[in-house]
Amino acid sequence: xxxxxxxxxxxxxxAWLRGVARRSGVxxxxxxxxxxxxxxxxxxxxxxxxxxxxxxxxxxxQMESSPGSNRNALLLHGVGAGTMSCxxxxxxxxxxxxxxxxxxxxxxxxxxxxxxxxxxADSLSAxxxxxxxxxxxAHESLLGRPLSELIHxxxxxxxxxxxxxxxxxxxxLLDGAGAVAVTVSGVVGDPGLPHLAPILTAQEPTxxxxxxxxHATGIRTNFHAILGVNRPILxxxxxxxxxxxxxLDNRSPLPPFVPFGTxxxxxxxxxxxxxxxxxxxxxxxxxxxxxxxxxxxxxPPSRPxxxxxxGLIAADxxxxxxxxxxxxxxxxxxxIVSCGTAPLGEFSEYVVQRSRRFLLNLIERCQALLDQYGGxxxxxxxxxxxxIARLEQVMLSPDVGIPANLPHAETTVERxxxxxxxxxxxxxxxxxxxxxxxxxxxxxxxxxxxxxxxx
Numbered sequence: 001x002x003x004x005x006x007x008x009x010x011x012x013x014x015a016w017l018r019g020v021a022r023r024s025g026v027x028x029x030x031x032x033x034x035x036x037x038x039x040x041x042x043x044x045x046x047x048x049x050x051x052x053x054x055x056x057x058x059x060x061x062q063m064e065s066s067p068g069s070n071r072n073a074l075l076l077h078g079v080g081a082g083t084m085s086c087x088x089x090x091x092x093x094x095x096x097x098x099x100x101x102x103x104x105x106x107x108x109x110x111x112x113x114x115x116x117x118x119x120x121a122d123s124l125s126a127x128x129x130x131x132x133x134x135x136x137x138a139h140e141s142l143l144g145r146p147l148s149e150l151i152h153x154x155x156x157x158x159x160x161x162x163x164x165x166x167x168x169x170x171x172x173l174l175d176g177a178g179a180v181a182v183t184v185s186g187v188v189g190d191p192g193l194p195h196l197a198p199i200l201t202a203q204e205p206t207x208x209x210x211x212x213x214x215h216a217t218g219i220r221t222n223f224h225a226i227l228g229v230n231r232p233i234l235x236x237x238x239x240x241x242x243x244x245x246x247x248l249d250n251r252s253p254l255p256p257f258v259p260f261g262t263x264x265x266x267x268x269x270x271x272x273x274x275x276x277x278x279x280x281x282x283x284x285x286x287x288x289x290x291x292x293x294x295x296x297x298x299x300p301p302s303r304p305x306x307x308x309x310x311g312l313i314a315a316d317x318x319x320x321x322x323x324x325x326x327x328x329x330x331x332x333x334x335x336i337v338s339c340g341t342a343p344l345g346e347f348s349e350y351v352v353q354r355s356r357r358f359l360l361n362l363i364e365r366c367q368a369l370l371d372q373y374g375g376x377x378x379x380x381x382x383x384x385x386x387x388i389a390r391l392e393q394v395m396l397s398p399d400v401g402i403p404a405n406l407p408h409a410e411t412t413v414e415r416x417x418x419x420x421x422x423x424x425x426x427x428x429x430x431x432x433x434x435x436x437x438x439x440x441x442x443x444x445x446x447x448x449x450x451x452x453x454x455x
Contacts, residue, residue, distance in 0.1 A: 068264030186228020186287030240269025263307030333430030340424025
């Protein structure tokens with residue numbers, strides 16, 4: 001999937017793919033602007049409204065970056081099957097992160113200490129063994145499989161650690177419900193962090209491993225990391241962020257990615273939990289090499305993003321009795337649309353309240369870390385205190401409800417109007433997504449795919 005706007009760039013990508021296909025003997029398919037436009041016209045013939053089709057494929061609302069549009073195109077190309085999403089700057093070199101027992105564990109929320117293991121080094125290649133098995137097979141070992149097939153059957157529930165597993169997972173096991181909807185591998189090399197927030201808020205033992213980050217000179221522009229688990233873990237509540245290799249069980253509709261701005265992967269994770277009952281995330285103990293980018297990390301943001309605010313609105317949607325993904329997506333989408341069509345004053349007041357609650361929770365979390373660790377190391381404490389001060393300043397400002405990545409406008413009112421349009425549009429996309437997915441499935445079954453084969 002290519003979202004390059006320059007025709008020459010798209011031509012060079014296709015030429016590169018043709019070379020890879022000739023050398024490897026592997027079939028390659030490609031979808032750029034022309035292919036997406038052609039498929040959009042096919043969706044129109046299937047009765048999908050033009051405004052919905054436009055949102056799926058085009059960068060809307062003048063957002064600087066909208067990777068969610070490309071991810072949605074991938075979902076529509078791969079309808080009816082397992083789909084793998086990989087970053088374009090991932091290297092086809094897989095490292096083995098396994099340590100100790102490899103017994104599969106199911107937990108309500110994957111512990112941060114289990115998912116994040118930072119290492120500061122000039123190179124990681126000498127420190128990790130390469131993963132000996134097939135990348136796709138590793139994802140397929142979990143992706144799409146029912147929970148009852150993965151967790152060892154039991155007859156006496158007294159032998160089950162219900163406190164660790166949680167009542168939700170235990171009930172799914174007893175009812176024969178739940179399946180792995182998404183699989184996530186680790187990252188080796190450039191961590192892909194846009195700012196310092198994950199480093200500032202790291203807990204033990206990751207915090208100790210990061211100590212050189214705050215003491216060494218120049219390390220902030222030469223930062224390598226290992227992010228991943230050392231044993232397979234299933235979680236019913238994620239959290240989820242797409243990585244260098246993410247498996248998606250696309251045999252039935254998953255929620256769409258927000259096509260407006262960044263943060264699409266985080267919102268997808270929360271929408272997955274909200275829209276699909278029994279959807280598990282599987283964390284796999286291997287990592288793909290991510291090309292290192294020499295850069296300095298910016299301070300953490302002091303405002304939520306557009307995707308964060310949509311997630312806060314979706315979280316307030318009332319629960320739906322139906323367990324079907326289609327009806328749940330539509331109900332949650334209708335709730336988001338209702339916010340996007342409310343009187344502007346009521347909408348703005350609601351967004352301000354939710355934004356302040358979001359920032360206050362973040363301030364409390366940061367302050368608890370300062371209280372726990374004091375001023376050590378000093379550079380860490382100084383950066384964290386500065387972030388708290390900026391969060392408090394924004395929380396008390398009258399434009400607290402304006403997201404960090406919303407395009408500039410002359411007045412706060414104009415920006416609020418724009419934000420409400422974005423919220424309404426994503427709600428409409430969520431309401432219609434199952435129909436879009438079904439139309440793409442019908443087209444695929446009739447021989448019309450989104451991406452075309454590279455010859």
